[in-house]
Amino acid sequence: MKMLNKEKFRKIKVLLTDVDGIMTDGGIYYLDNGLRARKFSMYDGVFYMLQKKGIKCGFCSGERDKCIIERGKKLKVDFLLLGCKDKMAEVSKFLEKRGLSFENLAYIGDDINDIDLMKKAGLAFSVANAMPVAKKKANYVTKKRGGEGAVREIIELFLKYLK
Secondary structure, rough: OOOOOOHHHOOOOOOEEOOOOOOOOOOOOOOOOOOOOOOOOOOHHHHHHHHOOOOOOEEOOOOHHHHHHHHHHOOOOOOOEEOOOOOOHHHHHHHHHOOOOOEEEEEEEOOOOHHHHHHHOOOEEEEEOOOHHHHHHHHEOOOOOOOOOHHHHHHHHHHHHHH
């Protein structure tokens, strides 16, 4: 893991998180009617704590399922970057459009498709049950597993470093 310091936290303007494996435990339920469902942790629903500090928050996922959109709306996240097949390209455009650089981005990822973003982000986070390759790129790996309060742990870390 790389080092954490207050300066890196102070430069962050946007927190983006992958969804499956971060906001959820990585499992997908297939229902008899053909729909897919995910379980989200209520503990992770505290993006407002960062938003009150001026940090915009959002989801960045290769998926576009309705339950992800509904969870994002419920939590009032600022951005829903969904259906991202090339997360690096999508987030690069996203940041450029807002006049931000990668040092202004904190990203939470757990798998191979998150690695490029984790390498470039000002701060990179991963979860306890992430793939080893993602953990190696993280500045911080949570004690909690994805879908079990890991995002909350990261948000509380931000609040500690932004004091």
